[in-house]
Amino acid sequence: xxxxxxxxxxxxxxxxxxxxxxxxxxxxxxxxxxxxxxxxxxxxxxxxxxxxxxxxxxxxxxxxxxxxxxxxxxxxxxxxxxxxxxxxxxxxxxxxxxxxxxxxxxxxxxxxxxxxxxxxxxxxxxxxxxxxxxxxxxxxxxxxxxxxxxxxxxxxxxxxxxxxxxxxxxxxxxxxxx
Numbered sequence: 001x002x003x004x005x006x007x008x009x010x011x012x013x014x015x016x017x018x019x020x021x022x023x024x025x026x027x028x029x030x031x032x033x034x035x036x037x038x039x040x041x042x043x044x045x046x047x048x049x050x051x052x053x054x055x056x057x058x059x060x061x062x063x064x065x066x067x068x069x070x071x072x073x074x075x076x077x078x079x080x081x082x083x084x085x086x087x088x089x090x091x092x093x094x095x096x097x098x099x100x101x102x103x104x105x106x107x108x109x110x111x112x113x114x115x116x117x118x119x120x121x122x123x124x125x126x127x128x129x130x131x132x133x134x135x136x137x138x139x140x141x142x143x144x145x146x147x148x149x150x151x152x153x154x155x156x157x158x159x160x161x162x163x164x165x166x167x168x169x170x171x172x173x174x175x176x177x178x
Contacts, residue, residue, distance in 0.1 A: 031176075035175035041084050060092070067166075067167035071171040094127055127154070
């Protein structure tokens with residue numbers, strides 16, 4: 001009996017984990033770009049990540065810049081203010097969305113089948129936050145790589161807590177395989 005109870009508890013936990021919202025990540029790149037030739041990078045605005053604390057910018061900006069800096073360093077790219085190979089910029093978007101659930105539908109068994117609405121539909125609003133990171137070839141000025149991550153966020157603090165994971169997943173397959 002205990003084995004059956006354990007089986008049902010494990011099945012319930014697996015179902016709950018499967019229903020957890022996933023961070024959606026998309027990447028695109030210029031297949032003509034030679035990613036092996038990129039060895040250095042810097043921010044488009046010229047502001048280094050280490051200066052963020054001193055300049056007093058908002059926390060979200062600091063977190064994104066630190067996470068991107070760490071990921072690019074881990075990929076072997078050096079932050080270099082003087083003539084870098086890549087220029088990096090990021091942007092964020094927040095969108096309000098509505099998720100609607102229709103009411104229950106029932107069927108009556110009369111002399112013919114009819115469809116009758118039996119329940120009331122429900123709707124809920126939520127915010128979807130998106131982080132977009134662009135890598136631009138400095139010499140040509142062309143966008144060579146872009147990564148996007150989006151997830152449901154409840155507020156700014158929730159969004160800030162997801163930045164590190166989002167940036168890690170964005171750069172998971174950088175540089176792209178030839």
